[in-house]
């Protein structure tokens with residue numbers, strides 16, 4: 001008996017502003033560009049836009065390094081442009097969720113500029129400073145996600161500051177109540193402007209205890225989130241989603257449990273990281289394993305079935321394009337993109353679409369490091385080459401999992417630069433834009449885009465999709481994904497083929513039923529018998545009463 005929330009039936013669309021739509025032709029996407037595409041998003045049927053950071057920033061990490069939380073990056077527009085986006089979106093029933101990046105700021109943030117001035121400065125304790133180790137090296141062995149030590153020596157004071165990401169992203173000190181108070185004030189300022197929620201960047205890090213080398217799930221993490229909830233959005237009906245790479249089903253219940261007063265939901269990444277190499281991480285991936293994927297996704301469905309809430313996603317601005325990662329972008333790009341959408345959107349939780357996913361955008365194939373812009377990839381390239389990897393090997397891994405391969409401009413049409421900009425874009429457009437673009441997708445009734453549109457609409461009309469009890473079937477089958485959702489005498493069965501082959505599998509008795517075909521990427525199916533036959537990447541849903 002979960003209390004009903006508007007975001008249970010909502011579908012969220014992530015906009016990565018830099019690559020969405022460039023209205024003034026400087027090669028960088030902007031807020032007026034986003035506003036100009038609201039009708040596009042409205043016709044897709046989404047309810048919420050999660051906007052990656054648009055704040056003032058030197059863009060060391062594309063805006064995840066904020067130098068002023070209460071202003072807009074000039075290349076993206078002005079506060080007036082933002083207010084207009086919020087109100088135009090609201091007119092269409094769409095809410096704007098902001099990216100809240102409060103684990104760290106930019107080194108150009110005035111707090112850090114002050115903090116650097118030395119011990120005794122009132123802002124010193126806004127960040128995490130430590131004396132060098134006995135040998136003059138970093139205080140301990142904490143590492144940055146972007147490579148190298150998480151500590152940088154500041155010659156001004158002879159002390160090290162902590163940065164779990166780039167050297168230009170110093171970590172805020174959440175143990176300092178003054179830091180927390182400033183952040184809550186800033187959050188309330190945005191809430192007053194009418195936003196619909198926050199996506200919280202690496203929020204599992206804010207309780208860190210650096211002297212014990214504890215980064216995620218620190219002892220006060222949930223205290224801070226409850227305090228934040230109380231002091232900011234607690235009485236507002238908004239959507240909050242925490243980015244928590246460390247989340248387990250147990251901690252997800254703490255974040256999103258109904259009596260916890262923390263967040264609406266979190267992003268968990270187990271289905272992502274289970275595909276990474278134990279030693280080389282995402283820079284060397286493992287062969288795709290459907291049995292594992294089903295078991296991870298199923299585990300989360302079961303764990304949060306009575307309390308808490310799942311987010312559902314295949315991709316985002318940090319991850320490869322879904323169709324390139326889990327589908328078949330060369331052999332069956334359309335079928336497999338629709339199959340992946342079907343499997344994800346009919347699970348229990350709030351689905352998130354990463355811009356371009358709805359038109360089947362693929363990872364761009366890059367051939368040299370010069371084509372990359374991302375600080376993470378550039379750092380990792382340097383480190384891996386130093387460690388003896390060949391440039392070719394590095395590019396091969398990067399093409400699979402580096403962030404820029406999924407950050408190329410949105411492909412709007414077959415016009416130059418995919419209609420993203422009239423000027424030269426900040427990063428190359430995927431050369432497949434003449435074929436894969438929104439204009440072509442919208443005019444084709446059988447397109448991936450129309451498939452997404454149907455899935456989004458189905459969630460609004462079928463309670464069983466929103467609240468039905470999840471059950472997985474054929475768990476050990478290596479090629480098919482079959483699950484059911486059951487609510488008040490209704491049963492929805494979803495079946496999908498994750499291969500390019502025709503398959504026949506025997507169905508358990510409980511699933512041999514007939515009803516109404518809801519959606520399919522081939523012909524609708526309205527009855528299931530003893531044997532289920534599936535064409536390459538076929539996926540469908542049957543609703544039986």
Ligand code: TEU
Pocket residue numbers: 061064065101145165201202243245282317318376403
């Ligand atoms: O991501 C957190 C994060 O951990 C990723 O950087 C991840 O480590 C990496 O992509 C996997 O190798 C968030 C944002 O989503 C990301 O864009 C930012 O770069 C990062 O935080 C720092 O703010």
Ligand code: CA
Pocket residue numbers: 022023024025026027028029030075
């Ligand atoms: Ca622009």
